Amino acid sequence: MTSAAAPVVGFVGLGNIGGAMARRLLGVPGGLVVHDVRPEATEPFVAEGARAAALATLARDCDVISVVVLTDAQAREVVHSLLTHARPGTVVAVHSTVETGTAPELAVAAAAAGVDLLDAPVSGGALGAADGRLAVMVGGERAAYERAKPVFAHWASLVLHVGEVGAGTQTKLARNLLSFAGFAAAAEAQCLAEAAGLDLTKLAAVVRHSDAITGGPSAVMIRRETGRLADDDGLRPIFEHTRTLGEKDLALALALGDELDVPLPFARLAHQHLAAALGVPHEEES
Secondary structure (H helix, E strand, O other), X not given: OOOOOOOOEEEEOOOHHHHHHHHOXXXXXXXXXXXXXXXXXXXXXXXXXXXXXXXXXXXXXXXXXXXXXXXXXXXXXHHHHHHHHOXXXXXXXEOOOOOOOHHXXXXXXXXXXXXXXXXXXXXXXXXXXXHOOXXXXXXXXXXXXXXXXXXXXXOEEEEEEEEOOOHHHHHHHHHHHHHHHHHHHHHHHHHHHHHOOOOHHHHHXXXXXXXXXXXXXXXXXXXXXXXXXXXXXXXXXXXXXXXXXXXXXXXXXHHHHHHHXXXXXXXXXXXXXXXXXXXXXXXXXX
């Protein structure tokens, strides 16, 4: 690196999230170099002291390079272009959500060029990026992670090393499974509320308020492994209580759905699988 304390930072991709992330790097001691296929996207950064450059120049000049592009194909193209010109010891971090095999394949090519590739997708959206509150899930060599971590800390408030290259993408996919399945379940809850003549904006206010207190689905994500809880596990009484409340409330919601002629497939699945999901199946399910 140019300086162990002040790496030159490169940023490729200045879209909705990437642009917000890069803005938080303006003024970093080692300097910021940006690139985007749309020249107009780089202009605001140059106006505030960054330098715009072609990929080849950015690769040669930077110590830590972030890549935030839309598609898997774009990520592959950009990284291979960077590897053609990057100096040994450079860290290239792919923040895009890509296919599970992409980061490990790119890491092999990077290693051949003496470059460290980090698989580092982010969670928190454009608002989290703008506020510097993203979570970044990093897979890769620990030493490369430690070199990049101070750079990531400019736009992320949670920086985690989750394993080898590929683990970052796997973590992001598991996280987003919860998000998008939750969106579908939320829509189902809204359909039930709407059929009952309720105000959907007030339902949303209640959900946001209570989830901010309880943690929402993350409240039950406190075990180190899935599966049946041992009889002497301290969490068992808590999760059995949660099972009892959950099954009761889901049964009541299903009864309301039947009354209002609203199909509730997610609620039925939850009622069927909640006990096992919590690790406290009923005896007949064990």
